[in-house]
Amino acid sequence: MRVVIAEDAVLLREGLIGLLERFGHTVAAAVGDAPSLVEAVEEHRPDVVVTDVRMPPGFSDEGLRAALELRRARPAPAVLVLSQYVEQTYAAELLDSGGGAGVGYLLKDRVGDVREFVDALGRVAAGGTVVDPEVVRQLLRRPRDPLLRLTPREREVLALIAEGRSNASIAGALFVTEAAVAKHIAGIFTKLDLPPAADGNRRVLAVLAYLRRQ
Template identity: 65%
Template sequence: MTDSAASGPAALEPVRVVIAEDNALLREGLQVLLERNGFVVAAAVDTGEKLIAAGRDAGPDLVVTDVRMPPTFRSEGLVAAVRLREENPSLPVVVLSQYVEQSYVAELLDSAGGAGIGYLLKDRVSDVADFVDTLRRVHAGGTAVDPAVISQMIRRHRDPLAGLTPREREVLAVMAEGHSNGAIARRLFVSEAAVVKHIGNVMMKLDLPPNDDQNRRVAAVLTYLRNQES
């Protein structure tokens, strides 16, 4: 009897989860659902700031977060998830949303090559077993993106800057003002090494071939300025 039980779902290694959801009923319901399926809820919070704190302090193996939370109900949960991934690229994150937040989806998927990332639309999460399996796959390093999210992102207009993350756009915008890498780093409060990395990503995503670095910077800036005019 003991051997049989050890081979079942209960034998799965417990996964410590931090939940972020501002709706108390949904938050508690999600906590009960996860605990019934072998997860350990390390923290359940209701704001993006609390999510960042819990992600740092509670030692989660997985973060499950809503997108829109107090105080502005815009993208606090998603921004917090991106921040946590910047600090710990190996931290698996599953985002549950009623909307497709394209810019931050791109940044989230860009982190650590998209490994350990899930983005699911809430109204499509109806099968508990499938949902639990998705969480475990993301925890194991897999990627799970709702087909509707992929479809909307593919249908985006072919803006040459569309593939840039919010941070890459910020770097490009400051670069367009004529600032050096060091000045960009000081303006955005990041390291100069991070600026070099972001600029490299911008050049690659804008399909600017390696040649004279100054020419590439000018070409990137021109692309940015043309996009602002359109």
């Protein structure tokens, strides 16, 4: 994969470069602020972009805004946003961009779990959706939500879908058969009123249904 990194803390930027190169990926550019990110993406056309939320010049949410701007392009580049905190507002904005495919929102801490992080980045680059487990956990805490209709097992499955996992990977994580996972997913789609004919990736729509139910 060819990756463009935007992170203003030098320590982390260097760490991310080392980590990605170790797993055999190419870092096309590593920049320290939002305007340079937009330029670097135009220049290098990477497979995936990794960006911090808070960056110069204003140290507010420039990285996120740059990511949203990039996502408006056609075709939209895959973007993984790293955030110091879980902000549902940010997550919802990101997942709404470009149809929710090829986008990820992770807590910055997750880069510590290097293998999982690189896997998640790969899923985003391949057009998947990755949402931090913490976002999902917060959403699942609302028992009065219409999502109450989901069984605990279905909620577990939805949480794993949100992480961008395949049926096989979900089956492995829950120690059940793939057929059982498929059954749970069908249940989720029905309960969230996502008919089979709906356009777009229904897995992404299921995650979006979660995030919009605020």
